[in-house]
Amino acid sequence: MLINHRSETNSGKAKRLEQAEWYRHENFFPVVIERDIWEKVQQKLKAQARPANGNKAKHRYAGLILCKECGSPFVPMIRYWNGKRRVEYVCKGYHRNGKSYCSSHRVHEEVLDAAVQEFAQTMRVKMAEKQKELKQKQKMWALRKPVLDAHILLLQEKVLKFEQEIDEIVMEKLRI
Secondary structure (H helix, E strand, O other), X not given: OEEEOOEEEEOOEEEEOOHHHOEEEOXXXXXXXXXXXXXXXXXXXXXXXXXXXXXXXXXXXXXXXXXXXXXXXXXXXXXXXXXXXXXXXXXXXXHHHOOOOOOOOEEEHHHXXXXXXXXXXXXXXXXXXXXXHHHHHHHHXXXXXXXXXXXXXXXXXXXXXXXXXXXHXXXXXXXX
């Protein structure tokens, strides 16, 4: 839907119009995605969305971790221990509803940082190995390519020869 004429300007001053005065154009844009798929995607996006927290501190893992027991997201909490500030993520189901809803699950941000760092390092090593394998396969292909090209050319010549023979046989049968 396209909506126009939401405001009018008179002598340089903009005046917002009531919704009843707006111009609405139904089905203005072509449908690219079916409505039910669109709604499912929007629901998934809302479920994955990180909470907007204005000018408050941003937390790296907010909205990304889910509790395996109850499915609630983990929320960041700032804790002070021995005069040090630390962020830990707590199950929102437990935090809001207590232990009758879910048991106490929490993880410190430093632990998550270390796990992410370890995962990134592991992936870096695996990708380097895969890249090495790919380069070896490219070299092997480069070595085999001339032989395969010659074989393809030979087969194409044979196909052409067989097609000519078939044409000759068909022409012979048509003459009879």
